[in-house]
Amino acid sequence: MDDSRGQGFIVRVPETKPRGRPAQPNSRRISISVNKVAIPVSQITHSPAVSIVAYCLASISMTIINKYCVSRPQWNMNFFLLALQSGICVLTINVCKSFGMINNLSQFSYTKARRWFPVSLLLVGMTYTGAKALQYLSVPIYTIFKNLTIIVIAYGEVLLFKSLITRTVLFSFGLLVLSSIVAAWADLSHAAQVTRDHGLVPGLVEHGTAMERLEKLNMGYAWMGLNVLCSAGYVLGMKRVIKTMGFSDWDAMYYNNVLTLPVLIVCTLLLEPWTRSNLALNFPASSRSIQYIAIIYSGLGAIFVSYASAWCIRITSSTTYSMVGALNKLPIAVSGLLFFEKEVTKGGVVAIFMGFGSGVVYALAKNRESGAARRLEKERDIESFEDGDG
Secondary structure: OOHHHHHHEEEOOOOOOOOOOOOOOOOOOOEEEEOOEEEEHHHHHOOHHHHHHHHHHHHHHHHHHHHHHHOOOOOOOHHHHHHHHHHHHHHHHHHHHHOOOOOOOOOOOHHHHHHHHHHHHHHHHHHHHHHHHHHHOOHHHHHHHHOHHHHHHHHHHHHHHOOOOOHHHHHHHHHHHHHHHHHHHHHHHHHHHHHHHHHOOOOOHHHHHHHHHHHHHHHHHHHHHHHHHHHHHHHHHHHHHHHHHOOOHHHHHHHHHHHHHHHHHHHHHHHOOOOHHHHHHHOOOOOHHHHHHHHHHHHHHHHHHHHHHHHHHHHOOHHHHHHHHHHOHHHHHHHHHHHHOOOOOHHHHHHHHHHHHHHHHHHHHHHHHHHHHHHHHHHHHHHHHHHHHO
16 A cells, blocks of 8 residues: 555644643644644534544444344344444443543443433344344345434434424435335345245245245344334434433443443343354354454444444434435445345345435435524524614
């Protein structure tokens, strides 16, 4: 790799002052210098665009790596996988804090933990149902149906935060629903066609395989429906609680993983088979090393996802946070096709582009709403100024 590409960027990361302590005399300005133009890090951390890009990269990488971890036909230890990811997150955060890399992480509070625990339970439901759905569905289909969460969140914000849904946003929701219907129709039609083709020969082995594929698709859609509900509940609950508790992004991520870890450990010990034969099926000797590396990577990547998710929700809104995920469907779908060699159907391709179009429509609608709100605020400021002069 050509190292000369990075010579125009100078990144300075000084120590961040802890909460409640006065600024040290030797504290320096945190900035990123690009061609001798200083950009304060505070401007970056409060930038909706940067938070959205960070969340996109995190969600794409984690979807692909999680699909790899659960893609084995015999895999049945999702709670164990999620527990490992949470454990790696907690360990990494504590190590970074001990080395002074994280200074804005507040002390653990049992009072705050009790208030945050219901949100963590919803996170357990979201991650587990998501892993089960990803196990049975292809990456493109999973990403398309994941976007139905946006509609549930939007109407949840109407009830909880008195938000409004414009006609354009409603039209984008209609496109989302239609794209999901087209994707499901294409997926189920293809599986049914394979079943009919192989069913012409009695006793053919592939007939059973095709029937099993159709059953797995139905199971995947059922888990996907549960995941939509759990995801919406988690996002709305996190949006409501994170502001009242004054959590930073690191606080939200730390409490999420600390509180979910014991729940996941209990679930994996009680609900998953810990026999030697089952462990051999889930971790075969031929690919055991690669699986361990993937799990460790997924645990470290979960830190990025947790931080980027809390960051994006805090800077933008929970609906925007979910809709940004909709715009990821093209790179996620292409990555899934490249890495896992899923069969491509015309209906699936149409559904992907329909979903992407709904994201564009939604983005335009939200930009129009933001512009109208800014103009209204400016007009009110002018009126108040004129009234004050009078």
